[in-house]
Amino acid sequence: MGIQPDAGPSLLFITLPNVFQQAFGGLPWLAIILSIMFYVLLALAALTSTISLHEVVTAYLHEEFNMTRSKAARLVTAGCIVLGALCSLSLGVGKEYTLFGLTLFDLFDFVTAKIMLPLGGFFIALFSGWYLDKKIMRGEFTNNGTVKIGLLLAFILKYIAPIGIAFIFINELGLLK
Numbered sequence: 001m002g003i004q005p006d007a008g009p010s011l012l013f014i015t016l017p018n019v020f021q022q023a024f025g026g027l028p029w030l031a032i033i034l035s036i037m038f039y040v041l042l043a044l045a046a047l048t049s050t051i052s053l054h055e056v057v058t059a060y061l062h063e064e065f066n067m068t069r070s071k072a073a074r075l076v077t078a079g080c081i082v083l084g085a086l087c088s089l090s091l092g093v094g095k096e097y098t099l100f101g102l103t104l105f106d107l108f109d110f111v112t113a114k115i116m117l118p119l120g121g122f123f124i125a126l127f128s129g130w131y132l133d134k135k136i137m138r139g140e141f142t143n144n145g146t147v148k149i150g151l152l153l154a155f156i157l158k159y160i161a162p163i164g165i166a167f168i169f170i171n172e173l174g175l176l177k
Contacts, residue, residue, distance in 0.1 A: 121165050
């Protein structure tokens with residue numbers, strides 16, 4: 001094929017179409033149908049995820065700034081469209097514009113995947129292990145006591161998870177070699 005298998009956008013839009021073509025090369029109509037089905041399902045998965053993320057910001061604007069839900073939803077949608085368009089353009093005509101040596105798409109990918117996700121997991125583990133009331137934790141994490149992993153889970157959340165996540169975070173930033 002002449003293309004390195006990769007992850008992310010190139011996996012979805014370069015490698016997978018070639019896989020569909022090679023897997024069903026003798027039946028091009030089947031490759032086309034399966035490709036269309038795959039990308040329709042991918043679009044639906046993205047849409048459902050987007051709706052749940054959209055609702056969080058919409059509810060925040062509605063509650064904190066006393067906006068109507070309709071106005072808050074329109075504002076969030078406009079922001080998503082602008083940021084999405086800028087990220088898309090940074091993969092094409094705007095790729096020469098960089099910030100910290102990264103295109104806007106790569107910058108957002110780096111910040112979310114390598115900074116926000118590990119930090120979110122780290123703080124959730126710390127909060128759950130050290131500050132969450134034990135009754136609440138036992139009820140939430142053990143299905144109100146029906147699953148017997150409470151002490152093990154508390155130990156993992158207090159000690160192992162924060163250390164492991166911190167190690168992963170530092171490694172992802174390239175500080176460990």
